Amino acid sequence: MEKRIAVLPGDGIGPEVTSAAVKVLEVIARRFHHSFEFVHGSIGGNAVDTHGTPLPDETIALCEKSDAVLLGAVGGPKWDQNPAETRPEKGLLKIRKHFGLFANIRPVKAVPALLHRSPLKEELVKNVDLVIVRELTGGLYFGEPSKRDHDSAVDTLVYTRTEIERIVRSAFDLARMRRNKVTSVDKANVLQSSRLWREVVEEVRAGYPDVEVEHQLVDSAAMKLITQPEAFDVIVTENMFGDILSDEASVITGSLGLLPSASIRTDGFGLYEPVHGSAPDVAGKGLANPAAAMLSAAMMLRQSFGMEEEAAAIECAVQTVYEEGHCTADLAGPDVRPMSTEEWTARVAEEV
Amino acid sequence: MEKRIAVLPGDGIGPEVTSAAVKVLEVIARRFHHSFEFVHGSIGGNAVDTHGTPLPDETIALCEKSDAVLLGAVGGPKWDQNPAETRPEKGLLKIRKHFGLFANIRPVKAVPALLHRSPLKEELVKNVDLVIVRELTGGLYFGEPSKRDHDSAVDTLVYTRTEIERIVRSAFDLARMRRNKVTSVDKANVLQSSRLWREVVEEVRAGYPDVEVEHQLVDSAAMKLITQPEAFDVIVTENMFGDILSDEASVITGSLGLLPSASIRTDGFGLYEPVHGSAPDVAGKGLANPAAAMLSAAMMLRQSFGMEEEAAAIECAVQTVYEEGHCTADLAGPDVRPMSTEEWTARVAEEV
Ligand SMILES: CC(C)[C@H](C(=O)O)[C@@H](O)C(=O)O
Numbered sequence: 001m002e003k004r005i006a007v008l009p010g011d012g013i014g015p016e017v018t019s020a021a022v023k024v025l026e027v028i029a030r031r032f033h034h035s036f037e038f039v040h041g042s043i044g045g046n047a048v049d050t051h052g053t054p055l056p057d058e059t060i061a062l063c064e065k066s067d068a069v070l071l072g073a074v075g076g077p078k079w080d081q082n083p084a085e086t087r088p089e090k091g092l093l094k095i096r097k098h099f100g101l102f103a104n105i106r107p108v109k110a111v112p113a114l115l116h117r118s119p120l121k122e123e124l125v126k127n128v129d130l131v132i133v134r135e136l137t138g139g140l141y142f143g144e145p146s147k148r149d150h151d152s153a154v155d156t157l158v159y160t161r162t163e164i165e166r167i168v169r170s171a172f173d174l175a176r177m178r179r180n181k182v183t184s185v186d187k188a189n190v191l192q193s194s195r196l197w198r199e200v201v202e203e204v205r206a207g208y209p210d211v212e213v214e215h216q217l218v219d220s221a222a223m224k225l226i227t228q229p230e231a232f233d234v235i236v237t238e239n240m241f242g243d244i245l246s247d248e249a250s251v252i253t254g255s256l257g258l259l260p261s262a263s264i265r266t267d268g269f270g271l272y273e274p275v276h277g278s279a280p281d282v283a284g285k286g287l288a289n290p291a292a293a294m295l296s297a298a299m300m301l302r303q304s305f306g307m308e309e310e311a312a313a314i315e316c317a318v319q320t321v322y323e324e325g326h327c328t329a330d331l332a333g334p335d336v337r338p339m340s341t342e343e344w345t346a347r348v349a350e351e352v
Numbered sequence: 353m354e355k356r357i358a359v360l361p362g363d364g365i366g367p368e369v370t371s372a373a374v375k376v377l378e379v380i381a382r383r384f385h386h387s388f389e390f391v392h393g394s395i396g397g398n399a400v401d402t403h404g405t406p407l408p409d410e411t412i413a414l415c416e417k418s419d420a421v422l423l424g425a426v427g428g429p430k431w432d433q434n435p436a437e438t439r440p441e442k443g444l445l446k447i448r449k450h451f452g453l454f455a456n457i458r459p460v461k462a463v464p465a466l467l468h469r470s471p472l473k474e475e476l477v478k479n480v481d482l483v484i485v486r487e488l489t490g491g492l493y494f495g496e497p498s499k500r501d502h503d504s505a506v507d508t509l510v511y512t513r514t515e516i517e518r519i520v521r522s523a524f525d526l527a528r529m530r531r532n533k534v535t536s537v538d539k540a541n542v543l544q545s546s547r548l549w550r551e552v553v554e555e556v557r558a559g560y561p562d563v564e565v566e567h568q569l570v571d572s573a574a575m576k577l578i579t580q581p582e583a584f585d586v587i588v589t590e591n592m593f594g595d596i597l598s599d600e601a602s603v604i605t606g607s608l609g610l611l612p613s614a615s616i617r618t619d620g621f622g623l624y625e626p627v628h629g630s631a632p633d634v635a636g637k638g639l640a641n642p643a644a645a646m647l648s649a650a651m652m653l654r655q656s657f658g659m660e661e662e663a664a665a666i667e668c669a670v671q672t673v674y675e676e677g678h679c680t681a682d683l684a685g686p687d688v689r690p691m692s693t694e695e696w697t698a699r700v701a702e703e704v
């Protein structure tokens with residue numbers, strides 16, 4: 001197949017990890033006889049520096065002509081004091097909204113070789129295998145009015161039935177490919193939007209009699225992610241709750257540095273990025289762990305291009321290299337010599 | 353001193369645990385020569401059953417004539433399908449708002465005897481000693497519009513400078529009595545209300561040069577509560593973030609069954625209640641753990657009545673009884689005979 005992939009390295013360690021992922025994708029292309037064209041664009045803080053905006057029109061145009069987007073990370077202390085419109089994160093929010101990427105998919109799966117790094121007791125997390133499906137283009141992030149004056153400020157949490165229905169359906173469809181369980185998280189005892197949310201979940205479930213459904217309040221979900229993380233299969237929730245819960249979930253197994261994410265819509269187009277941030281303190285030193293970027297590339301192959309075998313090849317290679325005991329500095333124990341980003345990437349590429 | 357205490361047992365295990373706390377308060381009154389008058393009122397599901405509303409006017413009148421309120425817990429499956437206005441939780445929201453109880457204080461401290469029950473590795477939590485200061489009468493919980501029709505729903509997150517300032521000041525004042533550190537949690541990279549929040553924190557801190565201040569985004573705070581909970585002293589945040597983070601924090605040390613809370617305003621009047629819920633499944637069986645209710649009563653003595661010594665007497669007694677190895681069913685290991693709620697209460701009362 002021929003595919004054009006927009007690569008947006010972003011800030012901090014973004015360039016290192018995306019270039020590692022691209023190397024692995026090139027190996028995949030050779031081995032499976034595909035042709036991947038990589039086109040590069042800017043986003044985030046560096047785009048603010050060069051174009052005065054965190055999401056230049058050129059970048060949007062480039063993504064529009066591509067089949068999927070691979071993103072590194074955005075942000076850094078340099079731009080933290082900027083006004084809202086020229087903050088790196090705004091680039092991320094805009095690209096999500098512009099392309100209608102309403103479903104943020106974040107799998108969290110325990111990696112046996114990394115369990116010792118979990119802050120939780122190993123017996124609680126060793127079988128964790130969950131996916132958070134977060135609504136990404138609605139709610140408090142985009143509702144109007146969103147404004148302030150000297151004495152007060154207001155943000156608006158608004159959802160339409162249509163917005164809720166499409167994300168809830170994504171979650172049910174995903175559950176069918178997994179363990180057939182959906183946990184819908186809301187705050188229906190307080191919020192009107194949550195009551196509508198719960199109603200729509202109840203309607204949608206009628207079409208999925210094979211899927212088990214559970215409603216959970218966001219506060220108890222925040223507890224249960226810690227006390228019984230293995231109880232979850234697919235979690236679906238609105239934008240802000242999803243932001244909080246998916247970050248919480250990302251640290252429970254100790255494998256944050258390995259977690260990929262996808263932001264997708266229904267036609268297959270999507271943006272793929274590591275869950276970790278831009279880590280400006282370690283940028284450019286060969287210390288970055290490119291595993292999450294590679295696994296994000298694997299998600300892209302599977303979800304946007306339907307290349308199941310190719311995706312699995314990357315996932316297996318990453319796992320094999322970990323099992324051999326090779327890792328980058330972030331995961332190295334006291335008596336392991338860590339590999340540089342490049343060495344580790346080369347090892348994975350070989351394995352693929 | 354003479355004090356009148358409104359006791360609102362509520363639903364589920366509420367009556368058992370408040371009556372245990374009242375017993376201990378009676379012992380305190382005798383030992384320290386105070387006179388406590390206890391007046392009982394209804395709230396929650398049982399109030400819906402008897403009065404058609406989760407917060408009857410009689411209850412409000414009773415609290416208005418009291419110096420503080422001791423609450424058990426509200427809610428249960430029986431009322432879960434009720435419309436918003438006759439849900440037990442609405443009683444809680446209304447009493448908070450009616451009495452202007454804007455500051456919800458939730459201490460979380462590791463209890464050595466219970467560390468083995470923590471889902472986290474013991475070395476990460478053994479020194480946890482933090483307090484969450486949650487804004488309780490503003491934000492998404494009370495903002496207007498809050499409404500829905502068939503196709504959409506809206507909730508409003510609104511804060512005024514005054515509302516933010518008073519809760520932030522409470523947090524700084526509290527930090528001064530502790531380790532002089534405040535972590536303010538917001539989502540300033542997305543929300544206007546969070547930008548105002550952060551601005552106000554920056555203004556207030558000028559008056560507290562001795563207090564160290566840190567801003568944290570709610571998503572990273574949700575991670576750090578798990579990965580480095582000992583790094584926190586006082587956490588201050590808005591209503592909804594506080595709801596989620598305080599429940600998350602309540603499970604990290606394994607001592608949820610022991611956690612008290614206070615909902616207060618500036619003149620000393622306050623409502624005190626256990627963090628745990630109404631646990632309808634174990635209600636009426638003598639299985640309930642009254643420790644959190646007793647510790648909430650201790651908070652009441654300290655914060656509403658200025659009775660430091662009396663508060664400490666309860667806290668010490670509870671701790672001593674745990675160290676002796678006595679506990680209720682919820683905390684009993686496989687080879688410990690648990691005490692009933694009454695037996696355990698009697699042991700604590702003796703100790704006081
Ligand atoms: C950077 C920020 C705006 C973003 C969000 O809140 O959505 C991030 O936290 C995420 O989860 O992708």
Ligand SMILES: CC(C)[C@H](C(=O)O)[C@@H](O)C(=O)O
Binds near residue numbers: 189219441595
């Ligand atoms: C019962 C509910 C309305 C309440 C809240 O969300 O404030 C509870 O979760 C709490 O934290 O006291």
